[in-house]
Amino acid sequence: MNVLQKLRDRIRKKGLRAVLNQLYKHYVYFHEQLVWMERDLVSPVRPKNLRPYTPLRWERITTSNADAFATYFGDQVETMRELAAEGHTGFMYLDDKGDTVAFIWGSTRDYFDRHFFRCWFPIKPGEFFQFCGELYRAYWGTWLSVDLQLSLWKVMAEQGCNKVVAVFELSNVPAAKLHLRMDYQERGQITHMYRLFGRWRFFRDTFYTGSVLDSFRKPAKPVASTAAA
Secondary structure, three states, rough: HHHHHHHHHHHHHHHHHHHHHHHHHOOOOOEEEEEEEEEEEEOOOOOOOOOOOOOOEEEOOOOOOOHOOOOHHHHHHHHHHHHHHOOOOEEEEEEOOOEEEEEEEOOOOOEEOOOOOOOOOOOOEEEEEEEEEEHHHHHHHHOOOHHHHHHHHHHHHOOOOOEEEEEOOOHHHHHHHHHHOOOOEEEEEEEEEEEEEOOOOEEEEEOOOOOHHHOOOOOOOOOOOOOOO
């Protein structure tokens, strides 16, 4: 299939405006805001309306078992191997066939994300940076999204950490809702990521008070009045 045919198919599926916007962001100018979130490791997670999942095996990710990603995360195999070789702490859940269906990573030192954002994330003493968490689509909406994080938190707490820090793209609605469900708090910091002509990248931090996530929060349920008529 040639380039023009691929372009026509993409326009047919997404619409001309969406495709032009995507091309502009990729080849001309792109700006994304990474919101910093934090949470202590001891406060309990509030009850969630999530589906159960079948039993899975929990295992630390190493350079020798990264091939387990091949079935559902084939493009991540070498990345997982590299992260393990660099000494970061990663865990995965495997199904009864030995295939990875969920994974997550943590770092207790300043982390340079050379696989996606390509910038530094500085970490303070007592914190760890949580990154690169993902679930296979069949497990979306299950308790695995909670257990995946709790498993990592427990291990990192045993290593002396008392706080988890994470970032997500402000345009990523599912990620914003996930962090709010897990009771993360906004740090009041945004890392702005710019890309020019698909090549040059620039970063800067801004700070704020209040919240930039109010639009993602569920409105409080009204309380029924008990006053006598």
